[in-house]
Amino acid sequence: MKRKYLMTPGPSPVPSLIREALAKEIMHHRTDEFIEILKETNEGLKYVFCTRSPVLTFASSGTGAMEAAVSNFFSAKDKVLVTVGGKFSERWAEIAKAFGLEVIEMKIEWADTPKAEDVKKMLETHKDIKGVLTTLCETSTATVFDVKGIATVTKDKNVLLVVDAISGLGQDALATDEWGVDIVVSGSQKGFMLPPGLAFISISEKAKNFLKNSTLPKYYFSINKALKAYEKNDTPFTPAVNLIVGLKESIDLIKKDGIENMWIRYKKMAEATRDAAEALGLKVYSKHPSSSVTAIVSPDGINSKDIVKKMRKDYGISIAAGQGEIEQKIFRIAHMGWINEQDLIMCFSILEKVLREIGYANFKVGASVAKLQEVFYA
Amino acid sequence: MKRKYLMTPGPSPVPSLIREALAKEIMHHRTDEFIEILKETNEGLKYVFCTRSPVLTFASSGTGAMEAAVSNFFSAKDKVLVTVGGKFSERWAEIAKAFGLEVIEMKIEWADTPKAEDVKKMLETHKDIKGVLTTLCETSTATVFDVKGIATVTKDKNVLLVVDAISGLGQDALATDEWGVDIVVSGSQKGFMLPPGLAFISISEKAKNFLKNSTLPKYYFSINKALKAYEKNDTPFTPAVNLIVGLKESIDLIKKDGIENMWIRYKKMAEATRDAAEALGLKVYSKHPSSSVTAIVSPDGINSKDIVKKMRKDYGISIAAGQGEIEQKIFRIAHMGWINEQDLIMCFSILEKVLREIGYANFKVGASVAKLQEVFYA
Numbered sequence: 001m002k003r004k005y006l007m008t009p010g011p012s013p014v015p016s017l018i019r020e021a022l023a024k025e026i027m028h029h030r031t032d033e034f035i036e037i038l039k040e041t042n043e044g045l046k047y048v049f050c051t052r053s054p055v056l057t058f059a060s061s062g063t064g065a066m067e068a069a070v071s072n073f074f075s076a077k078d079k080v081l082v083t084v085g086g087k088f089s090e091r092w093a094e095i096a097k098a099f100g101l102e103v104i105e106m107k108i109e110w111a112d113t114p115k116a117e118d119v120k121k122m123l124e125t126h127k128d129i130k131g132v133l134t135t136l137c138e139t140s141t142a143t144v145f146d147v148k149g150i151a152t153v154t155k156d157k158n159v160l161l162v163v164d165a166i167s168g169l170g171q172d173a174l175a176t177d178e179w180g181v182d183i184v185v186s187g188s189q190k191g192f193m194l195p196p197g198l199a200f201i202s203i204s205e206k207a208k209n210f211l212k213n214s215t216l217p218k219y220y221f222s223i224n225k226a227l228k229a230y231e232k233n234d235t236p237f238t239p240a241v242n243l244i245v246g247l248k249e250s251i252d253l254i255k256k257d258g259i260e261n262m263w264i265r266y267k268k269m270a271e272a273t274r275d276a277a278e279a280l281g282l283k284v285y286s287k288h289p290s291s292s293v294t295a296i297v298s299p300d301g302i303n304s305k306d307i308v309k310k311m312r313k314d315y316g317i318s319i320a321a322g323q324g325e326i327e328q329k330i331f332r333i334a335h336m337g338w339i340n341e342q343d344l345i346m347c348f349s350i351l352e353k354v355l356r357e358i359g360y361a362n363f364k365v366g367a368s369v370a371k372l373q374e375v376f377y378a
Numbered sequence: 379m380k381r382k383y384l385m386t387p388g389p390s391p392v393p394s395l396i397r398e399a400l401a402k403e404i405m406h407h408r409t410d411e412f413i414e415i416l417k418e419t420n421e422g423l424k425y426v427f428c429t430r431s432p433v434l435t436f437a438s439s440g441t442g443a444m445e446a447a448v449s450n451f452f453s454a455k456d457k458v459l460v461t462v463g464g465k466f467s468e469r470w471a472e473i474a475k476a477f478g479l480e481v482i483e484m485k486i487e488w489a490d491t492p493k494a495e496d497v498k499k500m501l502e503t504h505k506d507i508k509g510v511l512t513t514l515c516e517t518s519t520a521t522v523f524d525v526k527g528i529a530t531v532t533k534d535k536n537v538l539l540v541v542d543a544i545s546g547l548g549q550d551a552l553a554t555d556e557w558g559v560d561i562v563v564s565g566s567q568k569g570f571m572l573p574p575g576l577a578f579i580s581i582s583e584k585a586k587n588f589l590k591n592s593t594l595p596k597y598y599f600s601i602n603k604a605l606k607a608y609e610k611n612d613t614p615f616t617p618a619v620n621l622i623v624g625l626k627e628s629i630d631l632i633k634k635d636g637i638e639n640m641w642i643r644y645k646k647m648a649e650a651t652r653d654a655a656e657a658l659g660l661k662v663y664s665k666h667p668s669s670s671v672t673a674i675v676s677p678d679g680i681n682s683k684d685i686v687k688k689m690r691k692d693y694g695i696s697i698a699a700g701q702g703e704i705e706q707k708i709f710r711i712a713h714m715g716w717i718n719e720q721d722l723i724m725c726f727s728i729l730e731k732v733l734r735e736i737g738y739a740n741f742k743v744g745a746s747v748a749k750l751q752e753v754f755y756a
Contacts, residue, residue, distance in 0.1 A: 011406060019403070022401050025382070025384075025391070027382075027389075028696045029574075060437050060598065062615075063598050064438065064598045066598075076595075098595055187616070189404075189619075195619050197618035197621060219448075219476040219477070220439075220441050220599075237441040238440070240439070240618075241573050318406045
């Protein structure tokens with residue numbers, strides 16, 4: 001009879017409305033009916049990505065679109081700057097190296113954001129940098145990077161700003177066109193409230209100019225092929241039909257809330273989560289916390305993986321431990337997509353119980369829950 | 379009130395049992411529960427692919443696994459032989475060229491199969507050929523290629539035999555290990571009775587030896603990364619969770635029937651379909667017809683696209699026209715996955731009606747349906 005609750009930073013819960021759409025009878029992807037759906041999702045994605053440029057959909061996980069961003073706009077030996085401050089920004093460097101690019105890693109302290117002035121200095125030192133690869137929400141440290149600031153530096157240069165917004169999109173503000181971001185990559189299983197299996201990539205006019213110079217091999221993730229099909233609301237290869245049918249529902253939900261209202265709502269949820277952690281005497285890990293996920297430092301002497309395990313095993317609540325070198329130091333609670341204020345209250349009510357059971361009791365029962373209630377409903 | 383029937387060679391219908399599995403609440407992919415499912419699907423895929431070697435699962439459409447077969451086992455300038463006799467075997471040549479391989483196209487008449495002795499001659503002429511890229515069911519011409527014969531030629535050479543079995547697997551016999559096929563690629567939306575979004579690739583011991591020599595760039599489709607994760611029943615990137623939950627159901631269904639029984643059943647369905655077409659005075663297009671799909675030549679003076687359009691628009695039945703140069707010459711009826719004998723009877727009963735309406739009436743009402751009944755139930 002144990003109920004399960006998903007509070008991880010992806011996959012995040014899928015509303016029943018969308019799950020029902022996923023279960024619909026499959027339709028052929030070359031029918032007017034499906035083309036109409038693709039037309040709607042293509043338009044809707046522009047709204048979610050805050051851009052007037054095309055947003056392409058691939059059948060893959062988000063990493064596939066990250067690869068597309070590297071293999072279609074750059075060539076071997078091209079110099080790119082990667083802002084590295086966690087596991088997912090490291091992935092940018094890995095992909096760029098796998099494709100033979102010359103990678104300058106601008107290492108930042110984990111939990112911190114890259115600074116626009118540092119990016120500016122690097123671009124002045126290395127005049128031949130062709131792209132800056134950065135991250136909106138660095139999921140592993142629950143940190144939001146200063147994409148807006150970095151964009152002010154790249155905007156007027158012949159340098160592409162490429163942003164991994166896989167976990168951040170929908171929660172952390174990202175005004176793609178307004179800020180001047182060239183390429184935004186995302187995936188279906190976070191803010192979009194869908195199962196994993198779709199990847200998205202937006203392509204600015206400036207980015208389009210880089211396409212023709214790229215000499216790296218590509219086929220499945222060829223942006224040229226995908227753009228050509230996109231103009232006819234088609235896809236070069238069989239699309240993930242039922243996920244796209246679900247995407248239509250997802251976009252409808254997002255439109256109803258309004259993307260900018262969502263940024264405000266998740267920001268408040270993130271603030272409340274930090275306040276709740278502090279009400280338990282715990283520290284927030286990130287110096288620039290994201291609106292998508294919160295990383296909380298485990299109490300002294302307690303392995304965060306034990307907290308995560310107990311939450312899942314005894315109470316059915318999935319949260320995440322850390323990754324890499326901070327795996328056992330932090331635990332992470334997501335507030336993205338379908339996760340709401342009540343879920344956080346439920347989650348903290350159990351977290352309090354688990355912390356006590358595991359030997360940390362330096363707080364009054366109900367302290368975190370009351371804090372959440374105050375912020376949300378007072 | 380119009381009901382819809384999907385008789386196209388992919389996507390093919392998804393049974394409600396599987397659609398219900400797709401609609402389940404999403405689970406986290408790093409839980410014991412999901413790892414257990416992945417373990418089962420990994421084992422089950424070996425059964426379906428008739429191999430003891432690993433079969434990897436990617437979140438992508440089938441073309442992604444075709445790309446993986448090229449970019450992981452070969453290098454730029456490597457010579458490969460491609461047996462080209464339709465739109466999907468052409469894709470092999472396209473991908474290999476996109477990755478800078480030297481492609482020898484062995485062109486065969488559309489509707490025909492490549493001959494093993496011709497492949498043998500090519501391998502004798504070009505001693506440096508490293509791979510033969512061929513196709514099990516060439517969907518565009520509804521032709522089954524002689525994979526078994528070609529395997530006898532490549533088996534004892536240091537040449538990889540790579541087979542696109544995206545549409546053929548499950549219907550057209552493919553005894554991977556027994557015949558000596560090195561790499562088999564497939565997708566979820568045909569014989570597996572799932573929506574599109576998963577790709578599969580099997581890797582023989584011989585193929586594994588080719589992995590370390592490949593210098594082409596890859597990341598998302600890296601077989602090395604995927605194999606490393608596979609050993610722990612994990613995936614390098616977020617898997618398409620709900621499709622894999624569906625895959626478990628699909629494999630259970632396939633196991634219940636038995637893969638070899640399925641080959642017999644679909645073969646009979648294909649024969650019956652050809653007999654039914656001939657009972658209407660129509661010609662079968664392929665010289666080596668597949669068990670997965672049948673291509674029927676449109677009556678003189680009738681554009682096959684008109685038949686397809688009328689079937690869909692007036693009667694809700696989706697069949698497929700041709701592709702490429704034979705687009706308007708043939709129409710194709712699939713018998714794969716969940717499509718069964720009764721579906722064919724239903725389909726032909728309407729096809730007779732549509733042919734009459736469109737001006738071809740050179741048959742007795744019921745001729746094709748009676749023929750199907752005879753073959754299936756007499």
